[in-house]
Amino acid sequence: MSRPLEPRGAGLPAGTGTPLLLVAVLWGGVGLGGLVWLAGGAASWLSGHGWQVPPFDTASARRFLTGGPAALWPQVPGWLVWTLTGASLALVTTGVALLAARRGARTGTGLAGPAQVRHLLPRAVAERARGLRPSLPCTGEVAAEETGLALGRLGERGPVLRASWEDVLLAVMAPRAGKTTSLAVPSVLAAPGAVVATSNKADLWAATAALRGTDTGERVWVFDPQAITGTQQDWWWNPLAGVSTVEEATRLAGHFLQEVRGDKSGKDFWTSAAHDLLAGLLLAAACSGRDLRDVYEWLNDPVIPTPAVLLAQAGFPASAASLRGRQNGAPETRDGVYETARTAAQCLRDDVILAWVTPPGDPLDELDTASFAGSRQTLYLLSKDGAGAAAPLVAALTDRVVRNGVRAAERRGGRLDPPMVVVLDEAANVCRIADLPDLYSHLGSRGVVPITVLQSYRQGVRVWGEAGMDTLWSAATIKLLGAGLDDAKLVEDVSRLIGEHDVTVRSYSDGDKRRTTSTALRRQRILPPDELRALPRGTALLLATGTRAALVRLLPYYRGARSGEITAAAAAAIRQVQRVRGQAEGVTAR
Ligand SMILES: Nc1ncnc2c1ncn2[C@@H]1O[C@H](COP(=O)(O)OP(=O)(O)OP(=O)(O)O)[C@@H](O)[C@H]1O
Ligand SMILES: [Mg+2]
Structure with missing residues (x-):
């Protein structure tokens, strides 16, 4: 069975409900009697007979229960006593509800x-x-x-x-x-x-x-x-469509580099250099009507001059120079950069994958x-x-x-x-x-x-x-x-973020003759980490x-x-x- 959606917090300890209910019923009866007593007095006063009330005791209560308002206030119309009782009861109930709502807002x-x-x-x-x-x-x-x-x-x-x-x-x-x-x-x-x-x-x-x-x-x-x-x-889909700037090419290359970058955010030399290289090759292919097949071929030939020539022809001299510089650099560094770029773009090695992103033989x-x-x-x-x-x-x-x-x-x-x-x-x-x-x-x-x-x-x-x-x-x-x-730091942070609230804590102590109850407010996490985890x-x-x-x-x-x-x-x-x-x-x- 699913657990109810409620965090731990205020609530009565098990087994304490019945005695408290009895006490509430008893005092509720006395309170109601008090209201009738007051209403009768007020009705007597309002009907011009002055404030006349019987003693507030069990004998009066018994008379009222057997004979109604007329038994205690024969000079007053019964309906007036009942009306005033109803009105005062409504007043008291509203007051209690408002108080409970305010208290609930603090200790809910x-x-x-x-x-x-x-x-x-x-x-x-x-x-x-x-x-x-x-x-x-x-x-x-x-x-x-x-x-x-x-x-x-x-x-x-x-x-x-x-x-x-x-x-x-x-x-x-x-x-x-x-x-x-x-x-x-x-x-x-x-x-x-x-x-x-x-x-x-x-x-x-x-x-x-x-x-x-x-x-x-x-x-x-x-x-x-x-x-x-x-x-x-x-x-x-043609990933090279719309790649007409260095920025776009760099962005496209970034998706491939994410494969080798992990969470290093591109600060590592090899991934940064490979990013730059791949961006140059993608731009060369895009601006010359070539496709990703050509890009992967160029990645496998670190000295091929074609991409740098295409970049220069398409009006990207800086990108062409950068690519040429990389190709003419120290062979160990160059090969390392090319290897990193190849690893990043290794999905292009797969002809089936490539078929989805290069111009098809049959029209699609x-x-x-x-x-x-x-x-x-x-x-x-x-x-x-x-x-x-x-x-x-x-x-x-x-x-x-x-x-x-x-x-x-x-x-x-x-x-x-x-x-x-x-x-x-x-x-x-x-x-x-x-x-x-x-x-x-x-x-x-x-x-x-x-x-x-x-x-x-x-x-x-x-x-x-x-x-x-x-x-x-x-x-x-x-x-x-x-x-x-299950992340200890996350659940702790979230639990703190959700905050604390007041909960009512009741404590009981058994004295010589009777049990005493005391209540106090205590600050407690709304959802402690263990509850959040569970x-x-x-x-x-x-x-x-x-x-x-x-x-x-x-x-x-x-x-x-x-x-x-x-x-x-x-x-x-x-x-x-x-x-x-x-x-x-x-x-x-x-
Ligand atoms: N038709 C269905 N009727 C009842 N339960 C189902 C039904 N389909 C899936 N479930 C259950 O719902 C739960 C959640 O499945 P869901 O696939 O949404 O999880 P997920 O969080 O996406 O998991 P994953 O990380 O594996 O993708 C599983 O326990 C699964 O057995
Ligand atoms: Mg899923």
């Missing part, structure tokens, strides 16, 4: 309730969406999916909280904690505009691709050079990354992890589509409408865009909504370094921390800018309204993958 769970996350609730999110998306009607109902991405349900049965189209998201959850089923799949299916989705597994594609195609009626592109989904190649559609953001198309990018994988190309294509989306938004006066949703599932494995943390800070203002999904904070540090991961963490306006947080699967801590932390119940697709449809589509897609794999293995065996 300390986590956000609906009032604290008001701006994530459906009404506020819809209001904000209208402001951000001129295409939405100014009045009337707007479908929830059009207003923002669902994050989870507040508490067990609370309202669904949504991110707005201005938010940028980061999710950190352990393996099998629900990243794909609760975040990636629902976000892809609910996105009102273009979608980019990365992964190293077929699960996200299987659950969503067919439905996205039918929902939008627009093309679904699957970039799968390593046959993870078994999708037949029916299009290609070419992906137009410039118009993608303005469509409702879907682009899945898949790569395996590890050496030689297509991950640099996944990062390069994601980066190109995202930056073209930002440019399109700028051309339209600021924001994409509908927004583009970029789900970077397994981002640290297959989509290591070096400056993703810096991009984050302005994607939200352009209607590009990224969701970076990591298995742990450390996984992000390994890709972007401590400083980069810190930037990503700070820039993300919505952070979802799910089950399985968040149950299916739940997550939501940290949204400007609000208290909230505990949410995630919304996996298999418990949602479309669960049947999605499960059937996923099963059919997986069967298709198995069939294709079986055929491929059969061919290999023969």
